[in-house]
Amino acid sequence: MTEHPILVTGGTGKSGARVVSQLVRKGVAVRVGSRSAEPRFDWTDRGSWDTALDGVKAVYLVPFEGDLLTRPFVRRAKELGVERIVLLSGRGVDVPGYAGENSVAGRILGDGDGDGDGDGDGDGEDAVRDSDLQWTIVRPAWFAQNFSEGFFLDAVLAGELRLPGGDGAASFVDAEDIAAVAALTEDGHAGQVYELSGPRAVTLAEAVAEISEATGRTIRYVPLPHEEFVAELTAQGWPAADAEDFADDVGPIRRGMDSHLSDGVQRATGRPARDFSEFVKSAVASGAWQG
Structure with a gap:
């Protein structure tokens, strides 16, 4: 995993910046995904996706808070050789009635219509589950x-x-704990959903x-x-x-x-939150x- 940079989208945000720091401390090559980075990554400029993904095998994916872009991004990442996606999702995306009927978060993170039915029509979790890549979903409080x-x-x-x-x-939940889970690079986390x-x-x-x-x-x-x-x-x-x-x-x-309390930090890292x-x-x- 360390032979290829890990792309951290939202790499200057609350969780992304901490993921970058924790990966760097582990000696892992990191590519910060932001409009000010080099190479530049801009969610709204699909022309920047390819250069940001060049040589990347794993991505920490913080969904864009706007248009539904996770699914096309994951599709393109797979085409360019990405093997693993760690998705920042959110608590309650699978719980009917948690988000409002017109919730933006429900559309971006969950199953598209916020009904929690897991019917595969959404842009967030559904997109990574449908990708056939190794995926890990992080759902923080x-x-x-x-x-x-x-x-x-x-x-x-x-x-x-x-x-x-x-x-x-x-x-x-402390963002340092979110980053600690997202920055795990060893095997054993594929297909896991960590509620934090x-x-x-x-x-x-x-x-x-x-x-x-x-x-x-x-x-x-x-x-x-x-x-x-x-x-x-x-x-x-x-x-x-x-x-x-x-x-x-x-x-x-x-x-x-x-x-309610969730045990994802303990399960993923082996230590308490x-x-x-x-x-x-x-x-x-x-x-x-x-x-």
Whole structure:
């Protein structure tokens, strides 16, 4: 595997950058898939796919958040000699009712229509399963890093996290654990679906309380009804469809569908998943909330 570079799409993102780092530490040749890399990789420019895939035998595939491009990309990768795909999917893609009826994530990651029936018509998991390549699917819960470098960072810095999550809990998973699973290069992971979570579930209120205690900041969580949350986002200039989609993404937390624990980190790596408190300590040490 080390004789050929591993292409990491989304190679500068939350999970991709960590996959790159962990592979480099193992001495594995890596090709960062991004528009600023050399060779350049741009999901929207299919002419860049071939150069990025040249000589590649394995790919960490972070689906494009836009057009449905996973299936054509996997098809082209196979034509160019790729043998293994590790797909970043998401929790709940196989659970009817988890995602909203018009969920973008459901279309990109799952079976295309979000009904969880596994009927093979989707762009994400279906595309790699149908490819006849060696595949591994990684289904993480909510990233803990959403609080430090993602969706929730600005709200945390502002001192108020307003979400339609009710009093539900989520078993947030550390992106370092996601990368540790995705960066495994030894045999034995083909055909595996790894559901990843942290070792305990925390409510949104508990999460910001831990961050408050560790940083000395005053941060509070304000649960909002779905409609009020959407209205606030649209008043801030969000397109209505994007606001609805964000609210739908948070909905499973409110409905109690994200609190269960998954054993994928332990199964794949042989060690326990990192606790949310460990993530908080690491984020504080890195200066994530000094802004």
